[in-house]
Amino acid sequence: MPETTPRTMFQKIWEQHIVGDEEEGKPALLYIDLHLIHEVTSPQAFEGLRLANRAVRRPDLVVAVADHDVPTTPRDTEVVIEDPIAKQQLETLDANTRDFGIELFDMYSPEQGIVHVIGPEMGVTQPGMTIVCGDSHTATHGAFGALAFGIGTSEIEHVLATQCLMQARPKTMEVRVIGDLQPGVTGKDLILSIIGQIGVAGGVGHVIEYTGQAIRDLSMEARMTVCNMSIEGGARAGMIAPDEKTFDYLRGRKKVPQGDAFDEAVEGWKQFVTDEDAEFDTVVEINAAEIEPRVTWGTNPGQVAGISGNVPHPEDYELPGDQENAARALEYMNLNPGQRITDISVDRVFIGSCTNGRIEDIRAAAAIAKGYKVAPDVRAMIVPGSTPMKKIAEEEGLDQILIEAGFEWRTAGCSMCLGMNPDILTPGERCASTSNRNFEGRQGRGGLTHLVSPEMAAAAAIEGHFVDVRDWEKAED
Amino acid sequence: MDPLKRVTGIVAPLDMANVDTDQVIPKQFLKRIERTGFGEFAFFNWRYLEDGVPNPDFILNQAAYQGASILVSGPNFGSGSSREHAPWALKEYGFMAVIAPSFGDIFRNNCFQNGMAPIILSQAGVDTIMARALRKPGYTLTVDVEGQRVYDDEGFSESFEMEPFRRESLVEGLDEIGRSLQNSDVITEFEEAHPARW
Numbered sequence: 129m130p131e132t133t134p135r136t137m138f139q140k141i142w143e144q145h146i147v148g149d150e151e152e153g154k155p156a157l158l159y160i161d162l163h164l165i166h167e168v169t170s171p172q173a174f175e176g177l178r179l180a181n182r183a184v185r186r187p188d189l190v191v192a193v194a195d196h197d198v199p200t201t202p203r204d205t206e207v208v209i210e211d212p213i214a215k216q217q218l219e220t221l222d223a224n225t226r227d228f229g230i231e232l233f234d235m236y237s238p239e240q241g242i243v244h245v246i247g248p249e250m251g252v253t254q255p256g257m258t259i260v261c262g263d264s265h266t267a268t269h270g271a272f273g274a275l276a277f278g279i280g281t282s283e284i285e286h287v288l289a290t291q292c293l294m295q296a297r298p299k300t301m302e303v304r305v306i307g308d309l310q311p312g313v314t315g316k317d318l319i320l321s322i323i324g325q326i327g328v329a330g331g332v333g334h335v336i337e338y339t340g341q342a343i344r345d346l347s348m349e350a351r352m353t354v355c356n357m358s359i360e361g362g363a364r365a366g367m368i369a370p371d372e373k374t375f376d377y378l379r380g381r382k383k384v385p386q387g388d389a390f391d392e393a394v395e396g397w398k399q400f401v402t403d404e405d406a407e408f409d410t411v412v413e414i415n416a417a418e419i420e421p422r423v424t425w426g427t428n429p430g431q432v433a434g435i436s437g438n439v440p441h442p443e444d445y446e447l448p449g450d451q452e453n454a455a456r457a458l459e460y461m462n463l464n465p466g467q468r469i470t471d472i473s474v475d476r477v478f479i480g481s482c483t484n485g486r487i488e489d490i491r492a493a494a495a496i497a498k499g500y501k502v503a504p505d506v507r508a509m510i511v512p513g514s515t516p517m518k519k520i521a522e523e524e525g526l527d528q529i530l531i532e533a534g535f536e537w538r539t540a541g542c543s544m545c546l547g548m549n550p551d552i553l554t555p556g557e558r559c560a561s562t563s564n565r566n567f568e569g570r571q572g573r574g575g576l577t578h579l580v581s582p583e584m585a586a587a588a589a590i591e592g593h594f595v596d597v598r599d600w601e602k603a604e605d
Numbered sequence: 606m607d608p609l610k611r612v613t614g615i616v617a618p619l620d621m622a623n624v625d626t627d628q629v630i631p632k633q634f635l636k637r638i639e640r641t642g643f644g645e646f647a648f649f650n651w652r653y654l655e656d657g658v659p660n661p662d663f664i665l666n667q668a669a670y671q672g673a674s675i676l677v678s679g680p681n682f683g684s685g686s687s688r689e690h691a692p693w694a695l696k697e698y699g700f701m702a703v704i705a706p707s708f709g710d711i712f713r714n715n716c717f718q719n720g721m722a723p724i725i726l727s728q729a730g731v732d733t734i735m736a737r738a739l740r741k742p743g744y745t746l747t748v749d750v751e752g753q754r755v756y757d758d759e760g761f762s763e764s765f766e767m768e769p770f771r772r773e774s775l776v777e778g779l780d781e782i783g784r785s786l787q788n789s790d791v792i793t794e795f796e797e798a799h800p801a802r803w
């Protein structure tokens with residue numbers, strides 16, 4: 129009786145999107161409801177279409193935005209892009225979307241922003257959808273109960289041409305978060321702990337569903353932060369079942385059904401939850417109560433410690449491979465084994481990215497920074513995840529609080545998350561960053577990245593070194 | 606795409622875990638709008654010193670490994686970013702196959718899309734190949750995609766798993782998009798049954 133077999137949310141979405149038949153041992157043809165594109169990974173896909181004389185099958189299901197290369201300086205007048213190649217990439221996106229009839233939010237659009245921020249913001253991201261983007265952090269959209277994952281450029285071309293993707297069915301993993309997070313501990317600390325526990329390859333081949341009361345208690349923004357970093361644990365996708373919070377977040381957004389049609393849509397969306405007794409291939413449990421604010425010390429997001437902890441000794445690891453990796457990371461990061469995390473000082477602070485560049489993150493940073501000054505030797509930058517969000521923050525006066533505290537207030541884009549625009553670290557500069565990757569050179573060749581929550585980043589900017597935000601009030605002189 | 610049935614060539618050993626795509630092709634080289642021109646930038650930050658001179662300590666720069674067509678590395682190779690520029694760079698550099706105990710999922714998919722074989726061997730198998738390539742520069746190996754086996758002429762041999770569909774695409778050099786487009790009618794039927802939601 130196949131109808132009564134309990135299924136996971138992932139299975140329900142997957143099975144609803146199979147085109148034709150799914151055959152054992154063959155990848156399925158999966159229909160894609162929403163295809164997001166940006167300037168860095170799409171040019172070669174369009175070039176491929178042109179060479180093969182192929183059309184875009186459903187331009188109406190594609191949304192394009194300029195985010196990765198755009199400067200984060202003001203855009204009230206025409207922006208001069210110094211880097212000729214970045215300029216060409218942005219112009220190519222313009223031309224490609226125009227030629228193929230795709231809606232584009234360019235750098236001057238009032239709705240522009242990081243692709244994974246604007247999808248939910250406009251309401252194009254909805255429960256039960258399949259969503260792809262040529263970007264590994266596409267899992268962000270899974271926070272809405274969608275199956276969302278990153279693809280490569282050839283796959284972009286495939287989706288443009290067919291609105292489908294050939295995919296082998298991934299395995300499922302439940303990450304069950306028991307207990308409650310302590311005050312001052314955020315979704316970012318939670319996902320860094322999960323990655324620390326499962327390892328950077330722990331989720332390979334899997335789609336993760338995050339469950340448990342601590343997940344239910346997270347805001348939509350924090351759920352997005354958690355799902356966003358699924359790829360850092362090796363998983364293609366991460367998802368969270370939609371609930372009232374999800375529906376409240378979406379209600380009234382530009383691209384969702386309006387009025388009664390919205391309530392009808394909600395009824396449909398409610399089916400996208402995992403049935404009781406449905407089985408996952410792997411189950412991992414994590415205790416939220418034990419988590420403290422986290423700081424990465426190494427060169428991958430799994431190399432992470434609690435704020436009250438120390439930089440590890442390579443010998444602390446059992447496997448020789450892990451010892452070598454730790455030693456190599458410490459050398460690159462210019463840290464000493466045993467050094468206290470709170471003794472690590474920073475030169476730069478970056479608050480932004482599709483992981484932590486949302487309004488809640490900016491509010492959190494402003495709450496910490498209010499009435500303080502950024503330490504004299506620190507350069508701190510806040511880059512809102514989208515132009516609408518920047519506007520909201522300005523309406524709330526958050527920009528003034530932050531500017532007064534000595535933060536730079538920028539325009540929206542990926543910015544120093546990957547430094548494809550002029551915002552980069554110089555060799556040896558150490559940065560507290562709310563982004564998602566602390567890989568060698570990610571924020572600029574020779575740059576040293578520590579991943580933290582927005583609260584922790586703001587506090588580090590003020591103190592000049594990492595501090596425990598749970599003690600923030602106490603730290604006042 | 607050119608078919609890839611089998612490749613025999615010099616093995617370049619990159620003895621590290623978690624080599625991510627930011628290392629394979631650093632972001633400053635992602636701005637081209639073509640699929641070509643990335644090979645010279647593969648592993649850029651490791652391969653060149655600050656002033657642009659080749660880094661003599663980086664293994665791929667050593668004379669013995671020039672012309673290598675098989676790369677062997679540690680677990681979780683190609684983790685991180687979805688950038689297909691990574692396999693483009695590796696292929697243009699000359700690699701036809703990459704061997705590791707495990708791969709980042711998106712990178713692995715991207716390799717197939719470009720006619721390059723990502724081969725998963727056991728850790729022991731990878732260790733053996735790594736040791737031989739390090740000890741004996743110029744060491745060659747055969748990756749037989751069709752026969753699903755990796756072997757050398759010193760007695761090493763290990764078979765590997767590969768999804769039949771993936772193997773067939775590599776061996777025949779098939780274009781996946783072309784394959785899917787043959788299903789146009791089925792896609793149309795699906796669309797008619799499921800009108801778009803937004």
Ligand code: SF4
Binds near residue numbers: 244541542563
């Ligand atoms: S903010 Fe960073 S991780 Fe997110 S899409 Fe932009 S570059 Fe990628």
